[in-house]
Amino acid sequence: MKGSAPRLGEIGLTNYPPYLMNRIMGRYNAAIRAEMAKLGLTTPKMRALAVLSVMDGQVIGQLAVHAIVEQSTLSRAIDALEADGMVRRAADGADSRLVRVFITQAGRSAFDALWPHMAGTYADLFAGITPDEQRAFVATLQKIHANIGKAEV
Amino acid sequence: MKGSAPRLGEIGLTNYPPYLMNRIMGRYNAAIRAEMAKLGLTTPKMRALAVLSVMDGQVIGQLAVHAIVEQSTLSRAIDALEADGMVRRAADGADSRLVRVFITQAGRSAFDALWPHMAGTYADLFAGITPDEQRAFVATLQKIHANIGKAEV
DNA sequence: TCTTGATATTTGCAAATGCATTTAAACCTG
DNA sequence: CAGGTTTAAATGCATTTGCAAATATCAAGA
Numbered sequence: 509m510k511g512s513a514p515r516l517g518e519i520g521l522t523n524y525p526p527y528l529m530n531r532i533m534g535r536y537n538a539a540i541r542a543e544m545a546k547l548g549l550t551t552p553k554m555r556a557l558a559v560l561s562v563m564d565g566q567v568i569g570q571l572a573v574h575a576i577v578e579q580s581t582l583s584r585a586i587d588a589l590e591a592d593g594m595v596r597r598a599a600d601g602a603d604s605r606l607v608r609v610f611i612t613q614a615g616r617s618a619f620d621a622l623w624p625h626m627a628g629t630y631a632d633l634f635a636g637i638t639p640d641e642q643r644a645f646v647a648t649l650q651k652i653h654a655n656i657g658k659a660e661v
Numbered sequence: 662m663k664g665s666a667p668r669l670g671e672i673g674l675t676n677y678p679p680y681l682m683n684r685i686m687g688r689y690n691a692a693i694r695a696e697m698a699k700l701g702l703t704t705p706k707m708r709a710l711a712v713l714s715v716m717d718g719q720v721i722g723q724l725a726v727h728a729i730v731e732q733s734t735l736s737r738a739i740d741a742l743e744a745d746g747m748v749r750r751a752a753d754g755a756d757s758r759l760v761r762v763f764i765t766q767a768g769r770s771a772f773d774a775l776w777p778h779m780a781g782t783y784a785d786l787f788a789g790i791t792p793d794e795q796r797a798f799v800a801t802l803q804k805i806h807a808n809i810g811k812a813e814v
Numbered sequence: 815t816c817t818t819g820a821t822a823t824t825t826g827c828a829a830a831t832g833c834a835t836t837t838a839a840a841c842c843t844g
Numbered sequence: 845c846a847g848g849t850t851t852a853a854a855t856g857c858a859t860t861t862g863c864a865a866a867t868a869t870c871a872a873g874a
Contacts, residue, residue, distance in 0.1 A: 513780030517715045526689050526783055528802040529682050534729040535809045536679050562670045568853060576687040578832055583854055605839045605852045627666030630679055633805050645801045648794055649681040652786050656688045731862055736824055758822045758869045
């Protein structure tokens with residue numbers, strides 16, 4: 509029953525959260541791009557490693573969801589990571605349609621080398637935001653995240 | 662000076678704001694993709710229209726920054742929008758290196774057709790977040806946005 | 815004014831992306 | 845337990861992307 513949404517021009521770009529979030533993430537991603545390049549990583553490869561560093565042995569489909577990468581793109585990113593010796597594929601024992609991906613020591617090392625830059629960029633972006641405010645911010649993000657449910661991508 | 666950042670595995674993906682924001686924006690962008698396709702819009706084209714609908718007559722370089730699109734990609738997106746009659750290019754009077762972009766009525770109509778879906782997706786994502794919480798969230802986003810300054814992309 | 819250097823946009827080209835299709839395996843249902 | 849359906853991952857292919865180079869214009873100094 510809500511009325512029609514106010515126009516974007518009325519609220520302004522910088523009062524529309526999706527715009528701000530896209531802009532912030534664009535900056536974040538740009539900031540770590542150079543370091544990724546040094547390590548031979550692309551965004552899909554980096555994201556796969558990030559997720560695997562936390563939840564190893566995932567099935568490719570789920571990995572794509574968590575890494576926020578198209579399934580076919582991820583499949584090829586895994587090819588590249590495997591060629592680099594950073595992950596390995598292994599068929600699932602019970603269901604051989606499933607392919608599980610495991611991070612290797614080399615993969616962990618690469619992500620460990622990148623992580624300080626990610627954390628540093630994050631710290632730069634959130635400079636001047638108090639811990640309390642950050643906690644509230646994360647709490648809201650988590651509520652929004654919960655609204656996504658398990659929808660693909 | 663700050664000690665080394667805790668590892669991602671220690672804090673968890675869903676406590677790391679950049680991950681949550683990337684995930685949320687991925688969902689947002691995926692949700693409006695179908696509507697964009699119906700209107701013949703790609704993400705760069707849509708973003709250009711969105712920015713122009715608020716700030717018309719911008720120079721291409723600035724438009725790229727606000728639209729969060731690589732310059733060369735935007736240049737081609739403008740080609741396409743121009744071919745569709747949704748924007749027009751005009752050389753700047755004072756400095757003819759500059760190209761200003763103006764949205765046309767057709768461009769406004771296309772964005773107006775898309776906007777309800779963008780606003781609706783936004784509303785879905787923020788369902789259950791109180792107005793107060795939303796205000797606080799936006800305020801934090803704006804602080805972070807201010808930290809970006811005028812850095813490119 | 816001519817030269818050197820900076821800035822804005824476009825374009826060439828190789829690489830990356832995503833949609834649609836294919837292949838392979840598991841699940842049902844009669 | 846065969847046939848049809850669903851699900852997972854990989855792949856073909858056309859399009860898109862982004863880096864680097866080219867082009868065009870302006871600015872500053874000799």
